[in-house]
Each structure stands twice: as structure tokens, then as C-alpha cells.
Amino acid sequence: MSDNDSHSSFSRRGFLRSAALFGAAAVAGPALTQEIGIDDIINAPRRGNWDDQFDAKASRTAAAVLSNNPIFGPGAAANLQQAIYDYESIVANGGWPQVNTTVKLKIGVIDPAVRQLRERLMVSGDLAKSAGLSNSYDSLVEEAVKRFQARHGLPLDGVLGQYTLKAMNIPADVRLAQLRTNLTRVEAITTDLGQRYVMVNIPAAYIEAVENNRVVQRHTAIVGRISRPSPILDSKIYEVIINPYWTSPRSIVEKDIMPLMRKDPSYLEKNSIRLIDGKGNEVDPKTIDWNGTAPNLMFRQDPGKINAMASTKINFHNTHAVYMHDTPQQGLFNKLVRFESSGCVRVQNVRDLTTWLLRDTPGWSRQQMEAAIRTGKNNPVKLAVEVPVYFKYITAWSAKDRVVQFRDDIYQMDGAQELALQTGLNQEPAVAN
Numbered sequence: 001m002s003d004n005d006s007h008s009s010f011s012r013r014g015f016l017r018s019a020a021l022f023g024a025a026a027v028a029g030p031a032l033t034q035e036i037g038i039d040d041i042i043n044a045p046r047r048g049n050w051d052d053q054f055d056a057k058a059s060r061t062a063a064a065v066l067s068n069n070p071i072f073g074p075g076a077a078a079n080l081q082q083a084i085y086d087y088e089s090i091v092a093n094g095g096w097p098q099v100n101t102t103v104k105l106k107i108g109v110i111d112p113a114v115r116q117l118r119e120r121l122m123v124s125g126d127l128a129k130s131a132g133l134s135n136s137y138d139s140l141v142e143e144a145v146k147r148f149q150a151r152h153g154l155p156l157d158g159v160l161g162q163y164t165l166k167a168m169n170i171p172a173d174v175r176l177a178q179l180r181t182n183l184t185r186v187e188a189i190t191t192d193l194g195q196r197y198v199m200v201n202i203p204a205a206y207i208e209a210v211e212n213n214r215v216v217q218r219h220t221a222i223v224g225r226i227s228r229p230s231p232i233l234d235s236k237i238y239e240v241i242i243n244p245y246w247t248s249p250r251s252i253v254e255k256d257i258m259p260l261m262r263k264d265p266s267y268l269e270k271n272s273i274r275l276i277d278g279k280g281n282e283v284d285p286k287t288i289d290w291n292g293t294a295p296n297l298m299f300r301q302d303p304g305k306i307n308a309m310a311s312t313k314i315n316f317h318n319t320h321a322v323y324m325h326d327t328p329q330q331g332l333f334n335k336l337v338r339f340e341s342s343g344c345v346r347v348q349n350v351r352d353l354t355t356w357l358l359r360d361t362p363g364w365s366r367q368q369m370e371a372a373i374r375t376g377k378n379n380p381v382k383l384a385v386e387v388p389v390y391f392k393y394i395t396a397w398s399a400k401d402r403v404v405q406f407r408d409d410i411y412q413m414d415g416a417q418e419l420a421l422q423t424g425l426n427q428e429p430a431v432a433n
Helices: 012-028 030-034 038-042 060-065 076-092 112-123 139-151 162-168 172-187 250-263 330-334 350-357 366-375
Strands: 196-201 206-211 214-224 233-242 273-276 298-301 312-316 339-341 345-347 379-392 396-398 404-406
Touching: 060 139, 076 172, 076 396, 076 404, 112 139, 139 162, 139 404, 172 396, 172 404, 206 350, 214 350, 233 350, 233 366, 250 298, 312 350, 350 366
Parallel strands: 196 379, 214 339
Antiparallel strands: 196 206, 206 214, 214 345, 233 312, 233 379, 273 298, 396 404
């Protein structure tokens, strides 16, 4: 997804919604556009807060930005301190220039603003000084912009669109303060993280699986919106549920399922949702007056491809009723803004992560896990050895190669409004319960 549309009437929120709708229609085909599934309800734009915690060539330059050093590795604080020294020097020397342009800057463009862009990228180390100062947006500038985008979690299109420009024009002293804030957060972590652990960096919306102080897997994630943030916590993963059930929150039953059943009495059957009473008995939907109030029953979706959690749920001890899980809507991971859940964390390529988690659990190789998924049967699996998991809030960090990364302050915790670039752009008003 590009971040480079600067048309004044084209809002970022509208762009993201349109892209999501287009992607869903393209993948699902005409049939899905004619029927409403449970996942369409869960991800409806109007839904704000629910009454529970469930949310049912990048370039070689970009690759060089990535590191197998974990954010919370042994050298994390020292790396951040080095970044602070570097940025103190940048600030002491006047910071970097603002890039002022009224046109979209991309390869082939010749414009005076490109000279400002070159200088800006040189100060931050994204463009070699040997590239020189000129008005030409050449391949060297394009690669430098991609490097900048990689360091800021932006789409690597090499174009100076409005969102890349906003991130680029955050003053150096503000970035320095952000680094200092995050150094305090990193230094506050005094526990032994463990030989193997999972780290969810909420602002980056990604997950690291770490072993022996090296990142062995990195996963794109979808985390909580500002109105229902993913909690900061330390816990241990104790269970993987293959083909999980999904139980509808009361708010969805009242606001969505009841009206849909009035229009289409076969809706529950089409979405594999069963009614269960307090004794565990199944109740026939035909016995319910769908024109009345919502029945005091459990609305439970069977495991399967259309299940809101798809193939996998990962449980860890916590008081927030949150967990990590798969999703049938894989296209969501391609969105620029991935802060949309109600606290839970969706994991891209979750089966790679669960294979790693179950490595020490006998009888659960990748092949055995895939075979279990194909059966469609609910299968809770206790880990032979619980794996620590950490949900942390880190918006700036650095690796030992002195490549500094920044992310948007999505929960407005860093103390500077200009760092919360994406906050509010994909938030919907709360729905009364």
C-alpha cells in the first residue's frame, strides 16, 4: 500500500477502507460480496468498542535495515544510548532541514525541494554525502527514501508521499526526546527474558520470536486501537488451540446477529454458529423469537475456515482476556495502519510461530499440526514447556549497527503530539452497549 496520495479530498481513512474492501472483494469473489459473514461484522467500520476483549522487492536497502538483534537483547540499552549520542550531535549541529514541497517527489522529478530532501537524508545517514546536492530525484535518492521508510515502518515505495513527508519533517530534537523516553522503558526491564521468548512490540505492530538472543522469526501483527489498546504485560504462553471455537460477544449478538436473523433465518447455519444453553445443550434457532430481545444463550461459532480466529489461538496467562490468534482476513496484514483490534493480537503466518512454540511438545511437528488443522476439530494443546511472552511499547530503538528505527506513538505515550501520526486516523466512535 502506498502512502503517497496527497489529494486533499482523499482521506487516509477512506483510502484504507477502500483498499480493504477492494482486497476483500478481489480475494473472495462475487459470492462473498452478496452474503455477510461473521468476520465482516467483526471488522465492520462502525464497530468501536465491544463488551469484551476479543477482536474476534522491498529493496536491499530495506533488508539492511532489518536486524536479527532483538529489541530487548543484551545490548539494547547500549545501542539506544549510542543512538542518543548520535542524535545529540545532530541536534547540536542544527538538526535537519524541513522538506517543503507542493508536488509528489519521486524518481525522475526535478524540483528545488529535492535538494532539501537530499540534505535531510544525508543528515540522518540515509543518503551518502557523495551523492551530492542537486534538484534531481535519481535512483540514489529513491533508495535513500526506501531506507528511511524501512526505518519508520512505512511502505517501501521510494516515493515522498504525504505520510513519509510527515515522518521526515519531525524535528531532530523531538526524535532525540523519543529516544530518551524509550531508553527509560528499556532500562526498566530488569527480568531475565529467558532463552526463548515471544515479544510483541505494540507500536511496531510486529512480533519477534527470540532464541539465544537472536530473532529467529518476525511476524506482522494487528494490535489494539487506541480506544481498546493491547495491554503491556509479561506472561507465559501455555496453550495453542488448533481449530478454536469463537464465542460471540453480547454486543454483536444484540446489534448485528439479531437483525440479520430477522432478515435471513438461515444466517446462523450459514456461518456455523450454534446456540448453547447454560447446561451445554444445543438450542434450535427455530425456537427463538428473533423479533424479541436477544436470548440468554451462547452464540458459538464452530471451528473452520470462516471462524473468526481461523486455524489457531495462542493462550497466555493474563487478566485482560486477550490472546493471539489467526484470522481469515489475511489481507489486513497489508494495511499501513494495523491498530484495529480490541486488545487481542492477530498474527501473520501464525503456523510458523506455533510450530516454533510447540517444538518441545512431543507429537506436534509442523506436519502433525497441519494434519490436525485439516480435520477441522477443536484441539487444545498444552505446551510441554511454557514460553515467556512480553507485550511492550517501544517506539524507538537501535541495533548495534547504529541503524535507528522509529514508529508512530499510537497510544500517545511519548509526550509529543507530532509523534502520533496515525492516531485517530482509523479510530471509530464507540458503540453504546
